[in-house]
Amino acid sequence: MIDYADLMTKAERLRKQLGEDNNSPIDIFALAQGIDRLTIVYYPLGSKISGMCIKGADGRCTIALNSAMTLGRQRFSLAHELYHLFYDESMKSVCAKSIGTGNEVEKKADAFAAYFLMPRAALADKADSLISKHGGKISLQDIIRIEQYFGVSHQTAVYQLNNCGYINRDDLDTLLNISVRRQAESMGFNSDLYRPLPEEKQYCTYGHYIDQADQLLTRDIVSSGKYEELLLAAFRDDLVYGTEEGGELID
Known part of the structure; x- marks a missing residue:
């Protein structure tokens, strides 16, 4: 059985360990590059794998991210792999494309990633603020504002808002299957979050x-x-x- 309260605590603890508070959006790529003995590789990993983590016996670790996936998904995949790096005893893990699938450890890593990128209290504060400004029910435009604020994919934002009670089950599937890039652009947002890296930048190593x-x-x-x-x-x-x-x- 998954202990979501424990995962929330772990996510908050790691944010603080890496020098971040639990209220603000984070630049997860910059944070990860500051982790000792960690190498990050960007590489097109195909259509079924979003990332992987390989730990060495001497403390060295490599995280690979599927650079052919959207920026929002890459951010989530990196947070997912940080769970494996810090809280999973296995030496190797592979993250599937679909969120919420796989064994219990993978589901824990997904939940941790969502809490790490979107702390529960910060998400609630943001959602409540938008609802109070734009009506009594969260709108698609509000969801886009939230995912842009936290730098997460549309899918991640919808799932977390559903978990927090802002989106009901009846609307979940519809919202998950909406393509929001053009809507985000029309609202004045940069659409990089919904795009993969340019092909010429999909191969790189840092750290x-x-x-x-x-x-x-x-x-x-x-x-x-x-x-x-x-x-x-x-x-x-x-x-x-x-x-x-x-x-x-x-x-």
Whole structure:
């Protein structure tokens, strides 16, 4: 049996551990890049897998995210994998595309991810505020405002609002199957949340692997040629060839 109160507590505890409060939206990608000995790989993993977590015996860990899925789904998948990293004893996990499926551990990770991205009290405060402004019942426009505020997919927002009693069961399936990108754009929101990364940016590696490659070069353990080979294997052509767009601006 899943203890949702315990998962909520774990999500709040991890947010605080990573330097965040339990009231505000978070940049989960930036938070994850600050986790010691964690490598994050963006890669198109096909249509059935949204992410995976592989833990090493020495404390090193790799999280892979399906970069062909929408940004909102990638954020959820990363939060899901953080559950496996911090609270699951298994050394390897694979996250399916559909939320709420799989064994009990996967369902726990999904619930944790939703609480991590959308703390229950913060979600309630936001929903109550919107309802008071726009009528007595939450609207599709309100749902879009909420998912944009917390940076989550439409599916995640709808499920959590249903769990909190803001959406009834009769409306759930209809709301889950609505394509909201154009609606969000017409409301003035950026639609990146509902899109995958551009194809040319779907392969990349950040975190511990890149730092370790740099350390090997700095300490003369590998040659510059081998260093570049390590970076190319991690899809970091930009660091080898200087192919990043634009230049750095000094404020």
